[in-house]
Amino acid sequence: VxxxxxxxxxxxxxxxxILEIVLARFGKAKANYDWRDxxxxxxxxxxxxxxxxxxxxxxxxxxxxxxQFHLFDISLKAWWAWVLIxxxxxxxxxxxxxxxxxxxxxxxxxxxxxxxxxxxxxxALRQTWTGGLALTWLPWLPLxxxxxxxxxxxxxxGISLVYQFWIHTEAIDRLPAPIEAVMNTPxxxxxxxxxxxxxxxxxxxxxxxxxxxxxxxxxxENEAEPVRYGVVxxxxxxNILRVSFHEWHGIARDVWRDPRHALGYxxxxxxxxxxxxxxxxxxxxxxWLARQNPSPLAGEGVGAAxx
Amino acid sequence: MSAAFxxxxxxSAVAVAALVGLAAWLGVPRxxxxxxxxxxxxxxxxEFPDADLSRLWIAPDGAAALARSGEAALIVYRAGDGYxxxxxxxxxxxxxxxxxERAILKLDDVAAPxxxxxxxxxxxxxxxxxxxxxxx
Numbered sequence: 310v311x312x313x314x315x316x317x318x319x320x321x322x323x324x325x326x327i328l329e330i331v332l333a334r335f336g337k338a339k340a341n342y343d344w345r346d347x348x349x350x351x352x353x354x355x356x357x358x359x360x361x362x363x364x365x366x367x368x369x370x371x372x373x374x375x376x377q378f379h380l381f382d383i384s385l386k387a388w389w390a391w392v393l394i395x396x397x398x399x400x401x402x403x404x405x406x407x408x409x410x411x412x413x414x415x416x417x418x419x420x421x422x423x424x425x426x427x428x429x430x431x432x433a434l435r436q437t438w439t440g441g442l443a444l445t446w447l448p449w450l451p452l453x454x455x456x457x458x459x460x461x462x463x464x465x466x467g468i469s470l471v472y473q474f475w476i477h478t479e480a481i482d483r484l485p486a487p488i489e490a491v492m493n494t495p496x497x498x499x500x501x502x503x504x505x506x507x508x509x510x511x512x513x514x515x516x517x518x519x520x521x522x523x524x525x526x527x528x529x530e531n532e533a534e535p536v537r538y539g540v541v542x543x544x545x546x547x548n549i550l551r552v553s554f555h556e557w558h559g560i561a562r563d564v565w566r567d568p569r570h571a572l573g574y575x576x577x578x579x580x581x582x583x584x585x586x587x588x589x590x591x592x593x594x595x596x597w598l599a600r601q602n603p604s605p606l607a608g609e610g611v612g613a614a615x616x
Numbered sequence: 617m618s619a620a621f622x623x624x625x626x627x628s629a630v631a632v633a634a635l636v637g638l639a640a641w642l643g644v645p646r647x648x649x650x651x652x653x654x655x656x657x658x659x660x661x662x663e664f665p666d667a668d669l670s671r672l673w674i675a676p677d678g679a680a681a682l683a684r685s686g687e688a689a690l691i692v693y694r695a696g697d698g699y700x701x702x703x704x705x706x707x708x709x710x711x712x713x714x715x716x717e718r719a720i721l722k723l724d725d726v727a728a729p730x731x732x733x734x735x736x737x738x739x740x741x742x743x744x745x746x747x748x749x750x751x752x
Binding site for chain 2: 316319323326327330331333334340341342343344345346347348351352354355358359362426427431537539542543544545546547551555558559562596600
């Protein structure tokens with residue numbers, strides 16, 4: 310516990326939120342706060358620590374079990390192992406995060422983090438209550454199989470979580486280009502929290518933005534299109550139970566009404582429906598692109614008429 | 617749960633209460649003025665870019681609005697300093713329940729189960745202009 314980066318960083322989180330609120334009040338920083346929204350974010354953070362204690366044993370047990378079969382002996386004292394796990398853990402985070410947006414069963418546990426229409430430091434603390442039960446820790450198990458000690462994995466995951474706190478802010482504009490090229494920054498992560506079709510399902514990075522650049526999920530913040538924060542269908546109130554469980558409720562209702570398509574409702578992308586009556590983020594993006602670039606056939610038609 | 621964890625949790629809860637208090641006292645919310653026609657149409661166009669809006673009605677308190685697009689009702693209401701937008705079958709508007717000076721629409725949506733509209737004293741529901749359009 311003494312090595313848990315999140316616990317160690319908690320006083321810093323509190324001081325940073327106070328600074329953001331006060332600096333914004335005196336016009337020294339850009340940050341909007343609605344106290345009800347902040348209350349929801351902070352209570353979600355508090356609840357997630359309780360949920361972590363209640364359900365964290367599952368991830369620990371699975372990691373220890375897999376570690377029995379580790380392929381290499383890696384020492385906690387090996388400096389190169391810390392360098393290697395920094396990159397590998399960040400890649401695992403990318404996989405987890407991408408799946409959490411592209412598969413509804415994991416989206417159900419991750420969506421709460423995106424339900425704020427604000428983007429300030431309290432948004433970073435709007436953490437999941439159900440991720441442990443939804444097995445969202447699976448992508449990190451290969452690290453234990455390789456041979457990284459479980460405590461090393463836990464520390465690196467904590468470092469990643471702490472890093473991602475400070476990027477939840479509008480107070481910091483763009484950083485120097487070399488940093489923006491490699492690191493996940495406030496600008497990149499603002500895009501990730503956008504509900505504009507242009508920004509949907511982009512920038513899954515934890516610490517390094519390189520994974521998004523490599524796998525084609527990167528989108529730069531566009532000054533001409535300010536980010537609108539939240540989810541495609543924003544929540545109607547600030548109820549933390551609704552924030553935590555609305556998508557789980559939605560899945561259960563869909564499966565109850567139409568059990569033949571249970572697999573699609575559970576493992577399909579958010580917004581999937583058997584008859585296509587709902588919209589996935591892919592559908593929303595396609596419709597948006599079609600509006601931006603009207604069909605070339607339409608243009609040819611005009612040309613032909615003119616000719 | 618250990619005693620240490622419970623103490624840590626208690627301290628965290630106090631910190632959360634203090635931060636919420638600070639946000640309420642010094643936090644700068646986004647401007648959320650009463651809805652007018654221009655603002656409402658802009659919100660609707662952003663959310664439902666393909667919708668063909670006919671009539672638009674804005675609640676007297678400027679906190680909610682209703683529009684019609686074909687057989688769909690387009691709903692806007694304020695939550696905090698943000699707005700919630702939904703599309704629902706037009707029939708759900710006609711099924712709205714009036715309680716006192718408020719009309720309540722049930723939405724088939726776990727994330728936003730109902731929309732509430734302030735009505736003027738003695739005003740009918742659905743608002744007359746929209747109802748006339750619906751029957752047209």
